[in-house]
Amino acid sequence: MTAPHDVPGVRSFIGVDAGSANLREADHLIRDLLDHLALAPGTVACTHLIRTDERRSTAVSFALPDAAAAEAVWERIAGWERPDVGAVLGERSYGAQQAARTAASAAAEHARRSGGRAVVYPGVERLTGTVSVADLLAWTAVDRITVVGAPMADGQGPDPATPVLTRDHVRPEWRDGRLTLALMPAAGGALAPFEVPNPTPCCADHA
Template identity: 60%
Template sequence: MTTPHEGPGGHTVIGVAAGSVNLREADHLIRHLADVLDLPAATVACTHLVRTTARPRTAVSFALPDAEAATAAWDRLLARLSPEVTTGPGGAGLDSAGLAGAGLDGAGAALGPDAHGPAEEARSATAAAAEHTLRSGGRAVLYPGADALTGTVALADLLARTAIDQVVLVGAPPATDGDGPDPHIAVRTRDHVRPQWRDGRLVLDLTPAPGGTLAPFEVPNPTPCCADHP
């Protein structure tokens, strides 16, 4: 049985809203938090357009591999969001310096029924976590295998080596079983591959590219986020 903040497969989802106004800012926030919170490699991190507040914003979410990892990440996050030194797990002293410059002043966070921060940001964080928990929406930035999607890869390898469940050719009729793109076709990743949760599956939209290849429908704008991140 899962708790209210666990999604399918026992993943436990944390939402964070820090006033990000576009996808690039949200991507940067995800990578920064993944680094400073030392999130496990199996974490799936997504962006979410939240329209339930007075001002639409982009929030982020992190699905951790188990409840223990989620609790540890939540404790570290709250300690760093606090303006004062807070006692972390095991009595260790944690402070907010690690998130200096990350644009987290007034940020909200949510894990299940627990929420932190200003009401509007906390609501946005809760909405992002809920969408990711249901796997009904969310644009994935970090997911298993994402680091390997650089340069050009075969479609079969993209599907076999990452958490992406399905690809869809934008503008093409829905594919039936065995009637999708040639698994050997090359995919030009542009080092920017952002699948989305749809009906419980992580789906990547592709579009035709030069030379009979395919490429992700989402184009890096203006360049891939956070070139300084591995």
């Protein structure tokens, strides 16, 4: 199922590596960049665990709604005076070489929709408290739900009426071109995201 908030027109991807050591730091980086870069509505921001012989980092990527939005963001990045940051947009790069290569890997994963843990995506602001499976799919860019330990029958997910305890922390991942949310059984027949808020509580001070 493709959610109505999916953004098929996205075609410009920016990768950024600021040396984040873990998911919590990368989540904070995304929130900081949302403010600093004035990212357009509809932007999808992901974290990526990148491991190479020369660098280990949790880089981030941004899928912008169009080329004009990407150009505006790129200009702001180029004026960002942080020597530890590397960034890429297409064939262009900024900052330290190793960091830029890591950023390029993150952007490429996102562009292929083959990897990336989404922190910011259309509809995420509505995922607070408890929502139903049906509403989660209808309100957000998430277009597939899986339940850990419960294989889908005939490609069907959980009952649409099943409550989801969001814990205000919902991080779907790109898998095979689809933004997929892994859930696990919770008390009372409900479901909850497989990723718990600890150890990556995300930025209540940025809300």
